[in-house]
Structure formats: C-alpha cells, structure tokens
Amino acid sequence: MQTERANGGGQAERRDLKVIVGAAIIRDGRVLACARSAPPEVAGMWEFPGGKVEPGEGETEALIRECAEELAVRVEIGDRVGRNVRMAHGRSVLKVYAARLLHDDEPQALEHQALRWLAADELDEVTWLPADAPIVAALRPHLLRTR
Numbered sequence: 001m002q003t004e005r006a007n008g009g010g011q012a013e014r015r016d017l018k019v020i021v022g023a024a025i026i027r028d029g030r031v032l033a034c035a036r037s038a039p040p041e042v043a044g045m046w047e048f049p050g051g052k053v054e055p056g057e058g059e060t061e062a063l064i065r066e067c068a069e070e071l072a073v074r075v076e077i078g079d080r081v082g083r084n085v086r087m088a089h090g091r092s093v094l095k096v097y098a099a100r101l102l103h104d105d106e107p108q109a110l111e112h113q114a115l116r117w118l119a120a121d122e123l124d125e126v127t128w129l130p131a132d133a134p135i136v137a138a139l140r141p142h143l144l145r146t147r
Ligand SMILES: Nc1nc2c([nH]c(=O)n2[C@H]2C[C@H](O)[C@@H](COP(=O)(O)OP(=O)(O)OP(=O)(O)O)O2)c(=O)[nH]1
Pocket: 020, 021, 022, 046, 047, 048, 049, 050, 051, 052, 053, 087, 094, 129, 130, 131, 132
C-alpha cells in the first residue's frame, strides 16, 4: 500500500519504501558472497544473501528467514555494515547487517549459482551488484579487524 505524507516543505514523501536486507555472514575473517542465478540481467553477479522484508516482519526476522531459505543455515544477526543504499530510483533501500553462522551450519547454494568465502583482499575478485559497492567498501576494514 502506498501512503504519502507531506513534509515541512509541503512535498510528498513516499512511505511505501521497500526494504531489502542482506546478511554479511562472516567466518574467520571472510565474508560469504553469493552469485545470483536470476533474473538474467543480474545472473552471475554477486550479492549478500537476503531479500525483501515482508509486511509485518522485522529486519532481523527477515534475514533469519532468508538465510534459512537460501542457504539452509541458522544465523545470529549483528551490527549494521555500511550505510543505507537507495535503489530503484529511491523506491527501495538496501540495509546490510553483519551475521555469524550458528551451530556449525554450512551454507548450501539452494537458490544461488555459487558461493564464495572472500577475505578482505579478495572482495574485488567478484562483480557485486552495483548497489553493494559502498557496503563492500565498509566491509573491508571490518574483515581485517575480525581476522
Ligand atoms: N539479497 C540481496 N539483494 C540485493 C543486494 N544488492 C542489491 O542490489 N539487491 C537487490 C536485488 C533485487 O532487486 C533486490 C532483492 O530482491 P530478491 O529477489 O533477492 O528478494 P526476495 O528474495 O525477497 O525476492 P522474491 O521472493 O520477491 O523473489 O535487491 C544484495 O546484496 N542482496
């Protein structure tokens, strides 16, 4: 549903912002990167596991659900990584959170083409979705700290 609210300047502010959450799953100083299998325009490009937050769902809850659906893993969600990234002409926003695997779960590529664990100096070896660039940049020092 779309509702609009007038702000101080009298302009309408969109309230139907779609929130996409991503999990930067970190293990031993490496982050899990996932290659999309669809749609064709972005197949083979790399992203953080995640997806749209469903109505009535919290961001952490959405991440836990998406990681289970896409990778068959249980995760603990930690701090935000990087800033909010506006996408689709401002209609959606990408928010990435650090995460760690629980119970020695091992990610399986149930929906992705491929998975890779990347160290800080390997982050540029894959082609990330364009919106992920500022997040990947913020992740680099984070990975170096958690080595
Ligand atoms: N999961 C994820 N999506 C990203 C990232 N970067 C980025 O631009 N996106 C975009 C790609 C898609 O347009 C959108 C996420 O949509 P999606 O199709 O993965 O979400 P979903 O799993 O909820 O999809 P669906 O059930 O509606 O098919 O966000 C990222 O790092 N992770």
